Structures are given as C-alpha cells and as structure tokens.
Amino acid sequence: MTTAVTPERVLVVEDEPKISDGISAGLRAAGYDVITAATGEDGFFMLHSHRPALMVLDLGLPRRSGMELLQQIRALNLQLPILILTSNTSVEDRVAALDAGADDFLLKPFSVQELCARVRAISRRGVKSQPAAVVHLDDLEINLDTRTAWRSGTKLELTLREFDLLVYLLQSRGKTVSREMLARDVWHETARFTPIDNVIDVQMTRLRRKLDDPFPVKLLRTVRGVGFILGSAEEPRL
Secondary structure, three states, X not given: OOOOOOOOEEEEEOOXXXXXXXXXXXXXXXXXXXXXXXXXXXXXXXXXXXXXXXEEEEOOOOOOOHHHHHHHHHHOOOOOOEEEEEOOOOHHHHHXXXXXXXXXXXXXXXXXXXXXXXXXXXXXXXXXXXXXXXXXXXXXXXXXXXXXXXXXXXXEOOOHHHHHHHHHHHHOOOOOEEHHHHHHHOOOOOOOOOOOHHHHHHHHHHHHHHHOOOOOOOOEEEEOOOEEEEOOOOOOOO
C-alpha cells in the first residue's frame, strides 16, 4: 500500500493579482499546496494559522512592506525559508533583505520555472523546515500551533480575539500600536464610518486583566492618546 505524501505548503504574499495567480498556478503544478495573502498583515496571520513550510514574499507590499514583515518574522525567531521577490535592482536593498534573514531573492520580472527552482533549492536545504511553534517574551510563552499562552507556567484563558491581539502586539514588541492599526489589521475594519475605539479599549482591558493583573511584572502598557505597547520588563518604560 502506497502512503500519500502531503505536499509542502507555500505561502505567497504578493499584492498584484496577476503575479500572485501566476505564481500560485506554477507552484501547484509543481506539486505544492499554495495559500496566498495580498498584504503583510494577512500574511503574518496566515503564517500562524496555516503553518506553511516556506514563504514567497514580495518586498513592495502596501501599508506594511515585505521588509518589515521579514524583520518581524525573524525577530520572533520564526525560521521558515523565505524567498524574496523584488523589482528593485539596487544591490544595497537586496543585501539588506539577505542580512534581515531572507534565504534567497528573485528579481522581477521572472519565469515561473525559475521561481519553482528557487523554491525547491531553499526547501532542500532543510535548515529552516518549519517555523518555531513557541515564542517568548520574558515569562510570557505563546504557542502558535495550539494558540495558547502562558505566563510563569500559568495558562492564560484567552478568547480567539484576545489571542490574535496578543500575537499582533508581540510582532510589534517595543513599538507603539495605534487603535487604527488594530482596527485595520486585527478587526479588518477598513471602511467603517464609525470608529471602533471603544470596542478595542474593552478588548484591551480584558486582555490586560488576564495577561498582567495576576502578575507583578506588567508587559502591556497604554500610551495615552496614541495606543499600546507590549514590551519586555527590561525595556525602557514610557
């Protein structure tokens, strides 16, 4: 009896539909399971929810650039292979992407055959076969596979929304996250006529109650009139 082989999953983060469709068709024809995202925010969340084995990432994404997403992924120690796509011929930019943790890059325009060959090559290296499932911040531990979080060995009973909020804050650790960013990237509200600031504040209060209130060291801070910061206890306080 022959055992079926599960195809490797590739996440393609590309905002141009024709390019994304062409890449997806080529990779599927080559035997890969392909999922796509058109923004850096969606790419980040699909990385955690779909657990790809490899990412094809365009640097020229709207709002959050591919370089920002690459840096955030590596800052969280998520070690999956990443192939960068760029139309920028600058050697400095390509070197910067490699220094930030990219495994390879491909200059636009390119052939799908070459892209598939690059994907096979970085996949064969095998050093970064899957993203690390667990990330840490001080005594906070987040398991991205099981969608669970712990502090000092105590499990945090988080709702789905609270967990998404926590992961989003963690990817921007040490940086201020505005309510507008949360509305856009976590709630995916981009065309509302009324702000959802009150909803966000209620959710953040509930998250803080579970994340910080039972523990002496506080990780989540409010920057009055600006937004929120999730940071290490060793980082400077505002």
